[in-house]
Structure formats: C-alpha cells, structure tokens
Amino acid sequence: MENENILTIKDLDVRLFTDRGELPVIDRLSLTLKAGETLGIVGESGCGKSMLASAIMGLIAHPGKVTGGSIQFEGQELVGMKKKDLRKIRGTGISMIFQEPMTSLNPLMTCGRQIVETITAHEKVSRAEAKERALAMIRSVGISRPEKVFSEVPAQLSGGMRQRIMIAMALICRPRLLICDEPTTALDVTVQAQILGLIRRLQKETGTSVIFISHDMGVISQMADRVAVMYAGQLVEYAEGEKIFTEPKHPYTQGLQAAIPRLDEEKDTLLSIPGSVPMLYDLPKGCIFSPRCTHATERCGNERPALVENSGHLVRCFLYEENPSKGGTQA
Ligand SMILES: Nc1ncnc2c1ncn2[C@@H]1O[C@H](COP(=O)(O)OP(=O)(O)O)[C@@H](O)[C@H]1O
Ligand SMILES: [Mg+2]
Incomplete structure (x- = not known):
C-alpha cells in the first residue's frame, strides 16, 4: 500500500512567527496521495491551503516555518532537504500552477x-x-x-x-506531481470550465498525480478522487470524493456543499455559512468551527475534537464519536 503513495504527509506543523506569537497555520496535518490520483483540498480563504502547497514545494519563507512532521515525495523526505536538492525536485518532480499566472x-x-x-x-x-x-x-x-x-x-x-x-x-518537464492552487479562480465560468477540462485531459494523458486546491466545492467535485477539507489550518474531513459529495459529514463540509452556486444563481460562498474563519491569533478554545456551527454543544466550546473514522470518512467532530462521553450528541 505504502509504495503506491507518491506523497505522504505526516503530522505536518507549520507556524507563523509574528508579533502576536507563534501561530499554527498548519496544525498536525496528515494526508496521502496515490500515484495518478487527484487530491482535492478545499476550504475558505485563509484556511491554510496555499501554505500547505508552499510546504510541499519547500517554499515556506519567513515568517512561516515548518516546525514538525514529515513530507515524503516518492519516499524522499522533503522537510529539511537542502535548497539545491529541492530545486531539482521542483520542475521535474513537482511543479505548480498558481491562481494568478502574472x-x-x-x-x-x-x-x-x-x-x-x-x-x-x-x-x-x-x-x-x-x-x-x-x-x-x-x-x-x-x-x-x-x-x-x-x-x-x-x-x-x-x-x-x-x-x-x-x-x-x-x-x-513532465512532473510526477502537479499542484494546482486555485488555477481558475480568477477566470470567468466558461474559461474556467475549459481549463478544468484541459487539466483533466492532460492528467489522463501524462498520468501525473495532482493536488487540486480550491475554495469552491463545485470545482473540487469535478476534479478530485479524494478530498481533504481544511478549516483554519486543521484537517476537518478527509474521504473519497464520492463520499464527501454525497454524504458530507462535518458541519463545515456540509456548509461548503450547500454553498455550491446553482446554475444562474449569483451566490457568495461565504453567505451559506454564517460568520468567518477565525484569526489564527484568536482561535476558539474548543472545536475551531464551533462558533459557526449549528450543532455546537457546550462541550464543543470547551474541547478540541480529534479526527475519528466514521464510515470511510476521517472527521473531526464530536457528532461522529463512537462513544460520546456525557454531553456529546449522537449523530
Ligand atoms: N506571510 C504571511 N504573514 C502572516 N500571515 C500569513 C502570511 N501568509 C499567510 N498568512 C496567513 O496564513 C493563513 C493561511 O493563509 P493561506 O495559506 O494563504 O490560506 P488559503 O490559501 O487557504 O486562502 C491566513 O490566516 C493568512 O492570513
Ligand atoms: Mg490560497
């Protein structure tokens, strides 16, 4: 199994060293990508998606720093790798497309x-x-x-x-891993559809593995085999695309799903989930999503949920615990 993974991220920690202290911009995040597959990463703006892409590319710069964990690409450890070797990997091993080509x-x-x-x-x-x-x-x-x-x-x-x-x-240069960070966000819908089609076609032809990043669940649903949902630096749900789209479990994922713009409907993604992503220097004490969550209980405001497995999803929410302790809610 392990050998099929082109990328294995384990307990990755990235912090920002700022006047307001050390801020956890990526918090113990673990993910894997199988060769030839597309991993979608979705979350609102500010959730740390681009930071994750930079970490994989070895491009985290001050005030950011990788403070823990591991990123293995084809079995090679990227965290702590010499700049010269990283440069070799960028271009031929891993390459990246950004939102704004300019x-x-x-x-x-x-x-x-x-x-x-x-x-x-x-x-x-x-x-x-x-x-x-x-x-x-x-x-x-x-x-x-x-x-x-x-x-x-x-x-x-x-x-x-x-x-x-x-x-x-x-x-x-025929990279084995292509990272697309919001490649169509700046484009109008028609051109967006063309570019998404192009990326899918080229991926089929070249067999390259893809990490596809977007704030838009609608775009992710067209591209990804597996989906990681990020919220304020944390992985909150991780499952096969099919599972995420048909039965999203985390209330945040459900909100992103509900926010997919329907045809001919002008809708701001942020409107469907009340509130906004918390500032990293002001994270809630319990579940980071709890202030915006309609299911939140007192416990959610006080305790951080761990990622648990629930019918093939990894989900960070007390609703899906096997044995909720008193105060927890049954799904
Ligand atoms: N150079 C920086 N200095 C301070 N904060 C930063 C810097 N770059 C990113 N951040 C913060 O890190 C968080 C994650 O940013 P980012 O990875 O760009 O999110 P996303 O790509 O999901 O929109 C945000 O809160 C952002 O404000
Ligand atoms: Mg970004």
Missing part, C-alpha cells in the same frame, strides 16, 4: 522563451529541440496558433490564455 510568468519575456528556458534549465537538449517541444506543448494546452503565442509576452494574452501558458510551463 505572478509567476516573466512579463518581459516571450511565452516561448520562458518555456524553452524551463526545458534547458532541467535537461540537456539543443535549443532547436527545446523550441520544437515548447511549440508542441503550447499546442497541447489548446492554443490553436502556437507560433504566434510563442513570440508574445504574457500581457498580450487573455487571462485564460495566460493560464494555459502557465499549465504548459508546469507540465513541460
């Missing part, structure tokens, strides 16, 4: 040259061969006139086209 594309360099340089930085190939591959990659991300886009700078492209170039850059 932050990771060079605005002054043509798209073609950026892709060519990504190839030549990692592989010993001639420039002519690299150009050939870059053009083929640009075509495979659904751009019908690759030569034209090859010689354009990112600002000359639409948001959707830029995101396609970003995907081409991320996939050009």
Whole structure:
C-alpha cells in the first residue's frame, strides 16, 4: 500500500512567527496521495491551503516555518532537504500552477522563451529541440496558433490564455506531481470550465498525480478522487470524493456543499455559512468551527475534537464519536 503513495504527509506543523506569537497555520496535518490520483483540498480563504502547497514545494519563507512532521515525495523526505536538492525536485518532480499566472510568468519575456528556458534549465537538449517541444506543448494546452503565442509576452494574452501558458510551463518537464492552487479562480465560468477540462485531459494523458486546491466545492467535485477539507489550518474531513459529495459529514463540509452556486444563481460562498474563519491569533478554545456551527454543544466550546473514522470518512467532530462521553450528541 505504502509504495503506491507518491506523497505522504505526516503530522505536518507549520507556524507563523509574528508579533502576536507563534501561530499554527498548519496544525498536525496528515494526508496521502496515490500515484495518478487527484487530491482535492478545499476550504475558505485563509484556511491554510496555499501554505500547505508552499510546504510541499519547500517554499515556506519567513515568517512561516515548518516546525514538525514529515513530507515524503516518492519516499524522499522533503522537510529539511537542502535548497539545491529541492530545486531539482521542483520542475521535474513537482511543479505548480498558481491562481494568478502574472505572478509567476516573466512579463518581459516571450511565452516561448520562458518555456524553452524551463526545458534547458532541467535537461540537456539543443535549443532547436527545446523550441520544437515548447511549440508542441503550447499546442497541447489548446492554443490553436502556437507560433504566434510563442513570440508574445504574457500581457498580450487573455487571462485564460495566460493560464494555459502557465499549465504548459508546469507540465513541460513532465512532473510526477502537479499542484494546482486555485488555477481558475480568477477566470470567468466558461474559461474556467475549459481549463478544468484541459487539466483533466492532460492528467489522463501524462498520468501525473495532482493536488487540486480550491475554495469552491463545485470545482473540487469535478476534479478530485479524494478530498481533504481544511478549516483554519486543521484537517476537518478527509474521504473519497464520492463520499464527501454525497454524504458530507462535518458541519463545515456540509456548509461548503450547500454553498455550491446553482446554475444562474449569483451566490457568495461565504453567505451559506454564517460568520468567518477565525484569526489564527484568536482561535476558539474548543472545536475551531464551533462558533459557526449549528450543532455546537457546550462541550464543543470547551474541547478540541480529534479526527475519528466514521464510515470511510476521517472527521473531526464530536457528532461522529463512537462513544460520546456525557454531553456529546449522537449523530
Ligand atoms: N506571510 C504571511 N504573514 C502572516 N500571515 C500569513 C502570511 N501568509 C499567510 N498568512 C496567513 O496564513 C493563513 C493561511 O493563509 P493561506 O495559506 O494563504 O490560506 P488559503 O490559501 O487557504 O486562502 C491566513 O490566516 C493568512 O492570513
Ligand atoms: Mg490560497
């Protein structure tokens, strides 16, 4: 079993060292990803999803720091790995697509040259061969006139086209793990659907494993085989996608599910769950979700629930305890 996992995260702790103290931005989080599968990570803005992606990429910077736990990629420990070795893994082992391509594309360099340089930085190939591959990659991300886009700078492209170039850059060195951090959040619905379709198609063709991050359960439901729900730095539910979508257990997951915008309905995701994600310097004493939870009891306000297993879900909620002690509620 263990060998099938391309990524194994165990008890990962990441803290922010701030004026307000050491804040637990990722709190003892454990996850696994099987080769070839897509792991969805969902949670509202500020729940630590991008921090988790940065931790996997080895890119946590001050004021953040990995303070505990382990991240194994293909059996290699990434926590504490030398910068030089991490750089080798980024690009050919793990690569990433961000929400806003402009932050990771060079605005002054043509798209073609950026892709060519990504190839030549990692592989010993001639420039002519690299150009050939870059053009083929640009075509495979659904751009019908690759030569034209090859010689354009990112600002000359639409948001959707830029995101396609970003995907081409991320996939050009055939990574075994692709992390997509809200890759379609900045795009309109039609373009979003095209990009999601593109990522699914490329994943099928290349067999790459994917971590797909979104605040939108609707998007996650189109992409993920397994889903991890994060709330304020904690894993609150973890199960197969099918299980999460058809029978969400944690009240937070249920809220995210209910917030999926229906067709033609303009709805702010945050409207369905009252309140907001707590500040890390002001976390509630008991269950972190309890101030927003309609099921909360006195116990929830005082005690932190652990992750427990319940019909194939891991869920952090007293509702699903096998033997709730007095004061707990039966599911
Ligand atoms: N450089 C930073 N300094 C201080 N706080 C940060 C920094 N980066 C992120 N945070 C905080 O860490 C938490 C998680 O952020 P993030 O991982 O970006 O969440 P998400 O991607 O789920 O929206 C948030 O509370 C955010 O304010
Ligand atoms: Mg984010």
